[in-house]
Amino acid sequence: xxxxxxxxxxxxxxxxxxxxxxxxxxxxxxxxxxxxxxxxxxxxxxxxxxxxxxxxxxxxxxxxxxxxxxxxxxxxxxxxxxxxxxxxxxxxxxxxxxxxxxxxxxxxxxxxxxxxxxxxxxxxxxxxxxxxxxxxxxxxxxxxxxxxxxxxxxxxxxxxxxxxxxxxxxxxxxxxxxxxxxxxxxxxxxxxxxxxxxxxxxxxxxxxxxxxxxxxxxxxxxxxxxxxxxxxxxxxxxxxxxxxxxxxxxxxxxxxxxxxxxxxxxxxxxxxxxxxxxxxxxxxxxxxxxxxxxxxxxxxxxxxxxxxxxxxxxxxxxxxxxxxxxxxxxxxxxxxxxxxxxxxxxxxxxxxxxxxxxxxxxxxxxxxxxxxxxxxxxxxxxxxxxxxxxxxxxxxxxxxxxxxxxxxxxxxxxxxxxxxxxxxxxxxxxxxxxxxxxxxxxxxxxxxxxxxxxxxx
Amino acid sequence: xxxxxxxxxxxxxxxxxxxxxxxxxxxxxxxxxxxxxxxxxxxxxxxxxxxxxxxxxxxxxxxxxxxxxxxxxxxxxxxxxxxxxxxxxxxxxxxxxxxxxxxxxxxxxxxxxxxxxxxxxxxxxxxxxxxxxxxxxxxxxxxxxxxxxxxxxxxxxxxxxxxxxxxxxxxxxxxxxxxxxxxxxxxxxxxxxxxxxxxxxxxxxxxxxxxxxxxxxxxxxxxxxxxxxxxxxxxxxxxxxxxxxxxxxxxxxxxxxxxxxxxxxxxxxxxxxxxxxxxxxxxxxxxxxxxxxxxxxxxxxxxxxxxxxxxxxxxxxxxxxxxxxxxxxxxxxxxxxxxxxxxxxxxxxxxxxxxxxxxxxxxxxxxxxxxxxxxxxxxxxxxxxxxxxxxxxxxxxxxxxxxxxxxxxxxxxxxxxxxxxxxxxxxxxxxxxxxxxxxxxxxxxxxxxxxxxxxxx
Numbered sequence: 001x002x003x004x005x006x007x008x009x010x011x012x013x014x015x016x017x018x019x020x021x022x023x024x025x026x027x028x029x030x031x032x033x034x035x036x037x038x039x040x041x042x043x044x045x046x047x048x049x050x051x052x053x054x055x056x057x058x059x060x061x062x063x064x065x066x067x068x069x070x071x072x073x074x075x076x077x078x079x080x081x082x083x084x085x086x087x088x089x090x091x092x093x094x095x096x097x098x099x100x101x102x103x104x105x106x107x108x109x110x111x112x113x114x115x116x117x118x119x120x121x122x123x124x125x126x127x128x129x130x131x132x133x134x135x136x137x138x139x140x141x142x143x144x145x146x147x148x149x150x151x152x153x154x155x156x157x158x159x160x161x162x163x164x165x166x167x168x169x170x171x172x173x174x175x176x177x178x179x180x181x182x183x184x185x186x187x188x189x190x191x192x193x194x195x196x197x198x199x200x201x202x203x204x205x206x207x208x209x210x211x212x213x214x215x216x217x218x219x220x221x222x223x224x225x226x227x228x229x230x231x232x233x234x235x236x237x238x239x240x241x242x243x244x245x246x247x248x249x250x251x252x253x254x255x256x257x258x259x260x261x262x263x264x265x266x267x268x269x270x271x272x273x274x275x276x277x278x279x280x281x282x283x284x285x286x287x288x289x290x291x292x293x294x295x296x297x298x299x300x301x302x303x304x305x306x307x308x309x310x311x312x313x314x315x316x317x318x319x320x321x322x323x324x325x326x327x328x329x330x331x332x333x334x335x336x337x338x339x340x341x342x343x344x345x346x347x348x349x350x351x352x353x354x355x356x357x358x359x360x361x362x363x364x365x366x367x368x369x370x371x372x373x374x375x376x377x378x379x380x381x382x383x384x385x386x387x388x389x390x391x392x393x394x395x396x397x398x399x400x401x402x403x404x405x406x407x408x409x410x411x412x413x414x415x416x417x418x419x420x421x422x423x424x425x426x427x428x429x430x431x432x433x434x435x436x437x438x439x440x441x442x443x444x445x446x447x448x449x450x451x452x453x454x455x456x457x
Numbered sequence: 458x459x460x461x462x463x464x465x466x467x468x469x470x471x472x473x474x475x476x477x478x479x480x481x482x483x484x485x486x487x488x489x490x491x492x493x494x495x496x497x498x499x500x501x502x503x504x505x506x507x508x509x510x511x512x513x514x515x516x517x518x519x520x521x522x523x524x525x526x527x528x529x530x531x532x533x534x535x536x537x538x539x540x541x542x543x544x545x546x547x548x549x550x551x552x553x554x555x556x557x558x559x560x561x562x563x564x565x566x567x568x569x570x571x572x573x574x575x576x577x578x579x580x581x582x583x584x585x586x587x588x589x590x591x592x593x594x595x596x597x598x599x600x601x602x603x604x605x606x607x608x609x610x611x612x613x614x615x616x617x618x619x620x621x622x623x624x625x626x627x628x629x630x631x632x633x634x635x636x637x638x639x640x641x642x643x644x645x646x647x648x649x650x651x652x653x654x655x656x657x658x659x660x661x662x663x664x665x666x667x668x669x670x671x672x673x674x675x676x677x678x679x680x681x682x683x684x685x686x687x688x689x690x691x692x693x694x695x696x697x698x699x700x701x702x703x704x705x706x707x708x709x710x711x712x713x714x715x716x717x718x719x720x721x722x723x724x725x726x727x728x729x730x731x732x733x734x735x736x737x738x739x740x741x742x743x744x745x746x747x748x749x750x751x752x753x754x755x756x757x758x759x760x761x762x763x764x765x766x767x768x769x770x771x772x773x774x775x776x777x778x779x780x781x782x783x784x785x786x787x788x789x790x791x792x793x794x795x796x797x798x799x800x801x802x803x804x805x806x807x808x809x810x811x812x813x814x815x816x817x818x819x820x821x822x823x824x825x826x827x828x829x830x831x832x833x834x835x836x837x838x839x840x841x842x843x844x845x846x847x848x849x850x851x852x853x854x855x856x857x858x859x860x861x862x863x864x865x866x867x868x869x870x871x872x873x874x875x876x877x878x879x880x881x882x883x884x885x886x887x888x889x890x891x892x893x894x895x896x897x898x899x900x901x902x903x904x905x906x907x908x909x910x911x912x913x914x
Binding site: 028029030032156159160167168169186187189190191205207219222223224225226228245246248249250252253256257259260261263264265266269272273274278281282285286288289290292293294296297299300303304307310311314317318319320321322324325326328329330332333335336337338339340341343344346347351354355358361362365366369370373374377381399429433437 | 485486487489613616617624625626643644646647648662664676679680681682683685702703705706707709710713714716717718720721722723726729730731735738739742743745746747749750751753754756757760761764767768771774775776777778779781782783785786787789790792793794795796797798800801803804808811812815818819822823826827830831834838856886890894
């Protein structure tokens with residue numbers, strides 16, 4: 001049960017009337033729950049509430065708000081106040097805030113931050129070096145580290161002094177040149193004799209990632225090795241920072257949303273549904289709708305090619321949407337299976353032959369299954385056994401073709417270094433539809449040759 | 458870089474020739490990397506290797522293998538050996554293994570487990586009480602807890618003694634009736650004075666979930682509150698166990714795969730692509746293909762309804778796939794945006810009106826945009842300005858209708874307590890296609906009335 005549902009309305013009134021009361025609430029409620037309530041206030045009121053508490057408390061709440069809410073509140077508070085709050089955030093949350101603000105505000109906050117907290121500004125500059133969606137952008141530079149000659153007691157003191165690092169799960173042992181020598185879990189630290197040197201209890205096999213690694217790959221890595229924090233180490237072997245598991249969960253959710261949107265033929269949105277502006281939607285949807293629309297022009301060309309046959313047997317046109325969409329559906333199934341298989345690393349380019357064999361077999365069986373039902377339906381519509389045969393054979397052909405095209409095109413696109421998730425849909429849709437029309441009319445021309453010839457006279 | 462890629466081939470040879478060498482490798486390599494190599498062996502060899510090491514070492518590797526690999530190796534090792542390995546696993550991994558084995562093997566292992574390790578068998582029975590994909594199934598009953606009168610030193614001892622719990626991040630303080638009183642992070646434990654009572658350093662606001670909560674909701678909860686471990690508490694308030702963040706990452710990945718498959722109109726697979734058997738594919742794909750196929754029959758009925766118009770102006774049939782698929786594409790965009798918005802909790806049923814207004818606006822603009830391009834294309838095909846007007850008006854109508862149906866149907870299905878992700882696709886596809894045909898021919902009948910009448914004579 002979310003607290004905000006229970007006490008949200010009352011809390012909102014309290015906060016509006018007495019913004020200062022938030023400080024005491026923070027001791028009793030999870031900042032996440034308070035953030036929920038703040039997000040429900042008008043931006044003016046939210047700004048007043050956050051301005052009424054200490055920046056370090058405001059930071060706890062501010063970092064949990066959505067990009068667009070942060071932006072709206074920042075406009076009301078002004079860059080100076082936002083810089084004070086940003087100074088109190090962890091480096092990874094701070095850069096996320098700056099990335100989410102509009103350019104003008106982001107620049108203004110960065111400028112003020114240089115006066116408010118030069119160290120924080122320096123951390124921003126360091127993370128800024130790395131590309132968007134990379135490990136370097138995701139990491140925090142607040143971690144606990146000791147030298148190789150430290151004792152367990154020294155490590156415990158280091159944890160105690162790390163008041164800024166909000167979560168500590170490991171202590172890293174770094175050489176003087178910043179190279180990681182090993183890692184100690186807090187559990188090992190708790191149970192070890194304080195007098196021991198850390199070199200006696202550290203684990204040497206450190207799993208790390210380079211700062212340029214894509215965040216999606218970082219997520220896979222952490223998932224694979226069940227890590228709570230993952231060190232980022234640069235090309236020279238120097239320790240740069242750590243990525244914590246809570247950021248990875250956010251990455252997974254974000255990437256999942258993007259995948260779903262891409263599969264629905266929408267260019268991934270940067271904001272949530274309601275926070276996305278009208279013209280952004282038009283752009284993100286319009287580009288894909290247009291690509292698919294242009295691709296589908298070829299179905300018109302294909303049908304024109306069979307104009308004579310269509311004129312002779314108008315009944316043929318009744319089945320076009322049914323057959324074409326069935327091909328598209330089987331193609332869509334195969335492509336989503338293969339794209340997901342590639343995304344989780346199961347299907348590799350070299351597996352194309354194994355995939356082809358499977359899809360060919362499935363296509364024939366599924367096509368045969370639908371052909372049986374299709375045959376019966378055509379008979380009950382009274383279009384006769386020969387027409388039913390055309391539809392049935394087309395179904396076998398079209399479903400098999402759909403499976404083959406739907407499974408092979410993503411692999412081909414990947415081979416050509418395109419992202420299969422973003423580029424498959426329009427190709428598959430138009431290719432399967434046009435090929436489906438050819439299969440249909442070819443069977444019709446063969447089986448109904450005499451009918452077509454008779455009508456042509 | 459995955460170690461298994463570098464040393465996989467050599468390691469495989471070493472393991473095949475000398476299965477006993479695995480024990481020493483375990484000290485140097487991450488079990489995940491060894492599991493990668495084992496997964497690449499034939500099941501016979503893998504069984505030999507695992508049989509050659511101590512069950513507690515084998516458990517570390519076995520729990521990291523895929524369901525089907527576990528199954529194949531279990532067949533070779535026999536239920537007795539598997540029971541010894543299962544006894545060494547964490548309760549959550551153990552139940553996952555038993556759930557993944559075929560029924561016969563699963564029953565056999567459960568039986569042997571009762572002799573091998575009655576306590577482990579008891580834990581299995583406890584987790585078995587909860588439904589699949591619930592918090593109760595996901596939790597481990599190995600956690601560290603102390604009583605309310607314990608000192609910090611007692612808590613540290615409890616951590617030291619918890620050799621079985623593979624990862625410890627929190628110590629829970631439980632009342633004699635098992636009700637949780639608070640939680641202490643290892644960090645707080647490290648820095649606290651050992652003589653203090655735990656009651657002085659515990660945090661009281663424990664966020665917990667009931668054992669019946671769906672694993673997807675558990676994942677959302679952990680993500681929201683940035684937790685590393687989440688307690689499971691039953692209806693009477695008693696502490697049952699904890700869910701750790703690594704299991705949640707697996708849940709997120711699993712749910713993401715299911716979502717992608719559902720959006721591709723495939724019933725979610727239980728295994729990976731290559732591990733799924735032929736007839737399972739046919740069943741999982743066939744049911745959806747059939748549902749979509751039966752839905753599309755209505756396009757045939759709709760077209761038959763306009764038989765006279767089609768006979769009079771055959772050119773109309775050239776545009777059917779183009780127009781119908783464009784409606785389907787816009788509907789697919791809207792439904793994936795709304796389904797994802799509901800999944801992440803942004804769009805609620807009560808928001809239907811806001812969604813409708815947005816989709817209506819977007820549909821009109823997107824439809825108008827495609828109508829302009831469609832108009833020009835019809836003109837270049839030489840079908841004349843009146844025909845171009847029919848196509849353009851249809852595009853506005855069909856895209857707007859697609860947006861409205863695609864966004865409203867998932868909300869309606871949710872209202873009727875169906876899962877929108879699983880049930881939307883066939884409804885939307887056939888409804889949009891059939892309505893598209895009606896829109897198209899209605900415009901044609903009005904604008905081309907004289908042409909149709911002339912041809913009918």
